[in-house]
Amino acid sequence: MRHQSLISRRVAAATVSLVLAAGAAACAGPQDGDGPSTSGGDGEPRKGGTLTVLNGEPQTDFDPARLYTSGGGNVPSLVFRTLTTRNREDGAAGTKVVPDLATDTGRPNKDATEWTFTLKEGLKYEDGTPITSADIKYGIERSFAAELSGGAPFLRDWLVGGGSYEGPYKNPKGLASIVTPDARTIVFKLRKPEGDFPFVATQTQFAPVPKAKDTGTKYEERPVSSGPYKVVKNDGDGERLVLERNPHWSGKTDQERKAYPDKIDVISGLDSAVINQRLSTGSGADASAVTTDTNLGPAELARVGGDKELAARVGTGRFGYTNYLAFNPKVKPFDDIAVRRAISYAINRTSVINAAGGSALAEPATTFLPEKEAFGFTPYDHFPAGKTGDPVKAREVLKAAGHEKLTITLTHSTEQNRQTSPEVATAVQEALGKAGITVKLQGLEGNAFNEKRWSAKDAPGFFLSRWGADWPSGAPFLAPIFDGRQIVRDGSNYNHAQLNDPAINNEIDEINKLTDLSAAAKRWGALDRRIGELALDVPLFHPVYKRLYGKNVKNVVISDWTGVLDISQVSVK
CATH class of the missing domain: 3.40.190.10 (Periplasmic binding protein-like II)
Structure with missing residues (x-):
C-alpha cells in the first residue's frame, strides 16, 4: 500500500x-x-x-x-x-x-x-x-x-x-x-x-x-x-x-x-444518473443488466423507496471501509493529545452522516476496524460523543489543557464524493464550532488532495480520509496506517500520524505469524482498541452501498468481502 x-x-x-x-x-x-x-x-x-x-x-x-x-x-x-x-x-x-x-x-x-x-x-x-x-x-x-x-x-x-x-x-x-x-x-x-x-x-x-x-x-x-x-x-x-x-x-x-x-x-463511460435510470426502466437488454460501480444517491433512494417493485431490486451491502478524521501530530496543535481528544468528543456523527447521504448510506463508526468479525471488530468508544457530539466535554478537555481559544484548519477534497467532500467538512466545522473550536476549511482538487494527505513531508495536521481493506482481515487495515516501518518519506505515506511505536510494530509482527485466522482476528481487534486510545484519528462512518439490478436478474449474491453484486453468480434467463 x-x-x-x-x-x-x-x-x-x-x-x-x-x-x-x-x-x-x-x-x-x-x-x-x-x-x-x-x-x-x-x-x-x-x-x-x-x-x-x-x-x-x-x-x-x-x-x-x-x-x-x-x-x-x-x-x-x-x-x-x-x-x-x-x-x-x-x-x-x-x-x-x-x-x-x-x-x-x-x-x-x-x-x-x-x-x-x-x-x-x-x-x-x-x-x-x-x-x-x-x-x-x-x-x-x-x-x-x-x-x-x-x-x-x-x-x-x-x-x-x-x-x-x-x-x-x-x-x-x-x-x-x-x-x-x-x-x-x-x-x-x-x-x-x-x-x-x-x-x-x-x-x-x-x-x-x-x-x-x-x-x-x-x-x-x-x-x-x-x-x-x-x-x-x-x-x-x-x-x-x-x-x-x-x-x-x-x-x-x-x-x-x-x-x-x-x-x-460490459458498457462503460456512462453517467450515474443514466445507469440508474436504465436499470430502473429495464427496457430491452437493460432488464438483464447490473452495475458493479454505481450506487443510488439520496434522491434516487427516496424515489425507489416509494416503489415496491424497484425497492425489491436494490442490493444492499457493507464493505470493509472506514471514513475518518486524520491527525498529523507533527503539526501543532495536534501534537497535544488533549486537542485530539477534544475533537473526538465534539464530533456530531449524525450531522456527518446526513452530509454523507443519510443513514441509508452511512452508519456511525467509533472504531477504526469495520464492524465485521473477519476484521476482528472489537467494540469501543474511548471518547463517547453520543449521536450529536458532546461539546461540553470537549470544552472541559481543552480548558484543562490550556486551550481557551483554538483555531485549526481542516483539509478536504472539493470533489462531490460524499466522503471527503465539502458537505462532510462543513458538518465537522459546525460541530467543532459548538465546542469553541474555530475551523477553517481548505478544499483541494482530488489529485492535489491525495498528494497532500499522503505526503510524510507536507501532510496537513487535520484532514478527512478513508481506508478500505484489500481483503477481510485486520492486517491490510491496521498495518499500512499504524506500522512505523511503513512510513514512506519520498512517496505515498498512509501512516498519517507517522506513528512508530516499537510495541505496536512488534504486535503486528506477532499477529502476522498466525495462520489461525480466528485467533489473528481477535488480536487485530485488541490492537485496534489499543491504538484508539492514542486519539490519532476520529472514526466517522462506515459506508452502506445500495445498487439497482435489472428485473430479469436472478441469484443476487453480495458478500462482505467485495460488497458488490457478484456477477459470477448471476442468472438472467
Whole structure:
C-alpha cells in the first residue's frame, strides 16, 4: 500500500466499487435490516442469455499484472482464475478464502515464511492447453515489470528478493523465491511470516499467464483466459468489453463461479444518473443488466423507496471501509493529545452522516476496524460523543489543557464524493464550532488532495480520509496506517500520524505469524482498541452501498468481502 499506483486504485475504488458514489459491501436484500437474498426474482437460475453490465468507469488495464485487489472487482475474476479466491456466498460467509486453481488454501511451514500450493488436475486455458505452476510463477514475475505497474505491492515487499526484482523482461531467470518443482506444485519463500498469504493469493497477480502468449503491454487487449469466459472484444481501453464462454473451462474444477449467462457485455463511460435510470426502466437488454460501480444517491433512494417493485431490486451491502478524521501530530496543535481528544468528543456523527447521504448510506463508526468479525471488530468508544457530539466535554478537555481559544484548519477534497467532500467538512466545522473550536476549511482538487494527505513531508495536521481493506482481515487495515516501518518519506505515506511505536510494530509482527485466522482476528481487534486510545484519528462512518439490478436478474449474491453484486453468480434467463 505504499505506492502511488495503490492510492490511484484506492481513489478509483472509492469512486467506483468501494465508496458511496460507487459502493461495495455485504448483506444482499431490498432494504436495510433484511437478510441476505440469493434470488433476484421468481424461478431458479438457469444457463443462457446475455448479462449487461452498465458502469461509469471503463475496465482499463485488463491485464492480471496491472489489476488491483482480488480479481480487480467482479469482471476480471470471470477471466482470470487465481490460486485461491473469495467464497462466493452472501454476507459474512463470503469473507472466507477458498481454493481456486489450487487444491487448498496453501500449506505453510512452521513460521509461515514458506507457502506451498498444489494445482488441481485438468486445468486448461481457453485454447485447451494445460495450466501449469510455471505459468503462475511467470504471471507473478511479469507483475514486477515497470511497464506493467498498477497491481498490488505486497509481493514486492513479501517475497525474498522481491524488492530489487524488475520482471522477466529484464531478468529472465526469474525470482528464486518462487519455486516450481513440478507442473502442479508452486512454493513461495517470504522475507517474514505472513499468515494472510492465502488472502493475497486471491489477487490477479496469481493468475497464470503462458509465457509464449505474453504480448507485454498489449496483453490486456486479448489476455488468455483461465476462467469461465474469454475476451472477444475490448474497445476503447475497456470502455466496451465483451466476454463469451471459454469452452475449455470446467465447473468440475471451479466450485465458485456459476457462469450462468452465455455472454457478458460490459458498457462503460456512462453517467450515474443514466445507469440508474436504465436499470430502473429495464427496457430491452437493460432488464438483464447490473452495475458493479454505481450506487443510488439520496434522491434516487427516496424515489425507489416509494416503489415496491424497484425497492425489491436494490442490493444492499457493507464493505470493509472506514471514513475518518486524520491527525498529523507533527503539526501543532495536534501534537497535544488533549486537542485530539477534544475533537473526538465534539464530533456530531449524525450531522456527518446526513452530509454523507443519510443513514441509508452511512452508519456511525467509533472504531477504526469495520464492524465485521473477519476484521476482528472489537467494540469501543474511548471518547463517547453520543449521536450529536458532546461539546461540553470537549470544552472541559481543552480548558484543562490550556486551550481557551483554538483555531485549526481542516483539509478536504472539493470533489462531490460524499466522503471527503465539502458537505462532510462543513458538518465537522459546525460541530467543532459548538465546542469553541474555530475551523477553517481548505478544499483541494482530488489529485492535489491525495498528494497532500499522503505526503510524510507536507501532510496537513487535520484532514478527512478513508481506508478500505484489500481483503477481510485486520492486517491490510491496521498495518499500512499504524506500522512505523511503513512510513514512506519520498512517496505515498498512509501512516498519517507517522506513528512508530516499537510495541505496536512488534504486535503486528506477532499477529502476522498466525495462520489461525480466528485467533489473528481477535488480536487485530485488541490492537485496534489499543491504538484508539492514542486519539490519532476520529472514526466517522462506515459506508452502506445500495445498487439497482435489472428485473430479469436472478441469484443476487453480495458478500462482505467485495460488497458488490457478484456477477459470477448471476442468472438472467
